[in-house]
Amino acid sequence: MASARPIAPAQGGSFNLEGYLTERRELVEVSLKEMLARQTIPVARLAEAIRYSLLAGGKRLRPILTLAACDAVGGDREAVLPLACAVEMVHTYSMIHDDLPCMDDDDLRRGRPTNHKVFGEAIATLAGDALLTDAFFVLAESAAYKIPPETVLATVADLAEAAGSGGMVGGQAMDILGEGQKAELVVLERLHRLKTGALFRLAVVGGARLGGASASQLAAFDEYARAFGLAFQIADDLLDVEGSSAEIGKRTGKDQSRGKATYPRLLGVPRSRQTALALARQARDALAAFDARAEPLRALATYAVERKR
């Protein structure tokens, strides 16, 4: 894994989030590339399709959350890099499959043609399948660090739970089947908790757990992550209404045009924004007992709702 470089300690409100994100994104990129370099993929076209989507320059928010949660409890950052990679791989797989013609049928992702537009549906489906499966292999590699195997195994179970039928896949199925229906707020919240929230939660709680967090600390991270995930999703809905494709790198207004239930649609824009801000605050408050090492997580909660893409 990439060598961990020291980062300037966070100092209250003066925390430089932009510099932090740039540095962490770089660390994640290097780790992902090292992980890919260790893989032996028997078909060049499949390897290309995997690289195309995994190295498409996303925000890397989930793995950065994993690293930040580990840092907040003074854990070994090297030891959580496998989880950070695994989380990004699962996220990437979910985007490839969500973009397929039979799902959301999207042509554009992160400012580039979607995977199936470049590699065809069969290879795109397989690239997604591979990323999902390989994520578990990568996570199991955490055992090479000094983390107890039962802790790694518990994280394997958590990742499978977050991504599986009771988590992300279940949420996507809800989304696909409910498309066009006017959802109640409680249903919409449940959908997002499953579709995107579960993986955010795993990213944060898993990072903290592998970093050595205590049970009470894990409960605080759990609260943080739940609020963070929903805040992030509401912000996404708002960006879909207000942003432009050029800024966001994917088609905007698509939720509207498909008649999907969104927060702005159910609550209106001002109340949606208010809710997102309140959730970001709630996320920060959940970490009140932590010292300055949790500053990146606090700043990330603010970023989740104030970002422009």
Added chain:
Amino acid sequence: MASARPIAPAQGGSFNLEGYLTERRELVEVSLKEMLARQTIPVARLAEAIRYSLLAGGKRLRPILTLAACDAVGGDREAVLPLACAVEMVHTYSMIHDDLPCMDDDDLRRGRPTNHKVFGEAIATLAGDALLTDAFFVLAESAAYKIPPETVLATVADLAEAAGSGGMVGGQAMDILGEGQKAELVVLERLHRLKTGALFRLAVVGGARLGGASASQLAAFDEYARAFGLAFQIADDLLDVEGSSAEIGKRTGKDQSRGKATYPRLLGVPRSRQTALALARQARDALAAFDARAEPLRALATYAVERKR
């Protein structure tokens, strides 16, 4: 998990394979149903799609191999049932995705319409994704038995390796991209080693490892499984040429009509059959040092090449 019932000890050549397969299939069915009953799937249609394919009454050959390998070293059968279920879930996911229109575009599987024919492509894709992901959750549950967590974790890594880009998914990508090309025998063997062999190997070696096999025993199981997997695949190719749809439960002659490379095509029917029989013998010979508890595995190797479907 289902309570393990005693099975009559194997006695040399008089081993009753048919009775054994029926009893073990039942044990696998019960375990799969218990596993499904414990799941909380938020979308009824997704749960239905998962059940439809997972409980479609397959041969259950892979999980039976897992149980048999565990038995051969006197392991705790209860403790390998999670792996047995996980292997069947991964196998089922691979069939659902392989049948998709963008892949092999098959309408019939195990004598019934394929998953996407009944539930649509989106839900079929998601049912596959869910089965693959949930398999890792189920496998991680093995830790509830007295198996050391590092052994379970190693099996998680093995399952991911067998199913991922360097295994089953890689093999499927080879198959998809090479369709219609005249392959060399060495390429065809590699394809099958990846596409179907890797999961057979995991089923056997994983079952033996969780059952407490020693390193030298694992090497013997590895040899058995490699020969078994290839023998099984050649027999499959022969069935595709010689069987009828009614017997096999899926479209036959399809490899031929697609111009796929197969053993009969490259070697001719008689030499293909000869090769399959030799591999089955090789599989049995690999277990020469084992006592009567390995009799089911030996009989299964013969079955792999003599079955009618």
